Amino acid sequence: MDLSVDFAGKHFENPFLLASAPPTADGEMIARAFEAGWAGAVTKTFSREPMRNLQNRLTSGRIGKRVYALENIELVSDRRPEAWFKDVRWLKARFPQKIVIASIMGDAQDSGQWIELALGAQDAGADMLELNFSCPHGCPEQGRGAAIGQNEEFSARICRWLKEARSLTLPLIPKLTAAVSDITVIGQAVADTGVEALAAVNTYPALVGVDLDTLSPLPSIGGQSTYGGMSGPALKPIALRAVSRLAGKPGLPIMATGGVSSGTDAAEFILLGASLVQVCTEVMQRGYGVVTGMARELEEFMTRHHFEHIGDFLGVANRRLTTHAGLDGAFRVRPRIVAERCVGCGICQVSCRDGAHAAIQLTRGMVEVDDDRCLGCALCAQVCPQGAILMEECACAEPLASSERRAGSTAG
Helix, strand or coil, X not given: CECCEEECCEEECCCEEECCCHHHCCHHHHHHHHHHCCCEEECCCECCCCCCCCCCCEEEEEECXXXXXXXXCCCCCCCCHHHHXXXXXXXXXXXXXXXXXXXXXXXXXXXXXXXXXXXXXHHHCCCEEEEECCCCCCCHHHCCCHHHHCCHHHHXXXXXXXXXXXXCCCCEEEEECCCCCCHHHHHHHHHCCCCCCEEECCCEEXXXXXXXXXXXXXXXXXXXXXXXXXXXXXXXXXXXXXXHXXXXXXXXXXXXXXXXXXXXXXXXXXXXXXXXXXXXXXXHHHCCXXXXXXXXXXXXXXXXXXXXXXXXXXXXXXXXXXXXXXXXXXXXXXXXXCCCCCCCCCHHHHHHHHHCCCCEEXXXXXXXXXXXXXXXXXXXXXXXXXXXXXXXXXXXXXXXXXXXXXHXXXXX
C-alpha cells in the first residue's frame, strides 16, 4: 500500500497536510505535527503587517454534543515574517523530507508586499507558496483575502506579479474561496498565469449562532460580534463541490481543505480530483495524532477496492458527474427493509408521512412499504438511525406522480 503523492514537483509521504490555521501557529507546533506523521504543513498566513487577534474568537454549532461547525473570527498570524522565516529554516533543517508550505498575504494593490514575502520564504527553504486569496473575515475590508479571491482580475494580477518575479522559483498555489458564484472563473483566471496548483477551499463566511440569554451574536466580544469563517463537517459538502468543479476546469492539481475529519473523507476528496487533503478543525478538537487513524482508514478503503496507489482512484467519481438532464430518468429504486436491524422506532413512517409520500406503515413493530405509493425518494433510508433501510435498483412499474396522487386524494 503506497500513500505517497507527487504533487507540483514535490514528493509527499502521504496525502495528509495541516491547513493554514491555529494548529500551524508556529514552528514548534508544526514540528510536533511532523513527529506525529503529517506529510506536510501550511504555515499560518503571515503578512508584512501582523494582525492582533481577539480573545473569545471561537464559537461552534452543535447537534447534541457533536460540533458540526466551528466559527472563527481569527485573523492571520500575529508574528512578523522574519520570525516565520526563522521557523521555516529550522523546520527544513530538522525535517528535510517533510513539505513546508508558506502561506502569505499582501495587499491587492502592492506587488512589493507579495514579492518580498515570497522571496523571504523561498530563501528560508520553503517548498511551496500558498497564496491566501480567501480569508473570509477581517481582511476583505482591507483589500485582502476574499476581496482578492472574489475578483478574477485581482487574483490573476497577483499571480502574474509573482510569476514574473525574476528569482522566484517556488510552486505557487492560490487558495480560493467558495464564496463566489462560479469558482471555476477564478480558477481559470489564475491558471492562465501559469500557477502550478490550487487549494480549495478556505472557511466559508458564516454566523453560527446567537446567545438566547444575552441576545448577542456569537462569538461575543463584549456583547458584540462580527461575521466569521465556518469550518468543520458542515463545510465538507461545499468543499467537495468546489474541488469537483475545479478538477474539471481548469484541471490543475488540487489540495483540498474543508471538513476533512477522517480517512474516508479524504477518500471522497481524492475520488473527486484532489491529490492532497488539508486538515484543521478535526486537529483542533482531537490533536495531531488523528493522522494515524486517518491514514489507516484510507488504507482500509484502498484495500477494499484493490487500489495500490492514490493515483489509482484519483478523480474516478468526478468522471461520473453529469448534468441533471443527463441522468437516467428511467432509473428506479425501492426500499428494502433489513429486518434484523430494524427496531421499530417509527422514524421512517413519520418522515415518509410528513415529508414524502405516506408509503410506509408500522404494523406490530414491522415496517411495511406500499409499492404503489412509494416514489423511491430515499428519505426513509437517510433518516433511519439503524441503517435498516437500503435502496435497491428495481424494474418496478412507473408509480403515480406525486401531483396526481395528491389531486386524487383531494378529490376523494
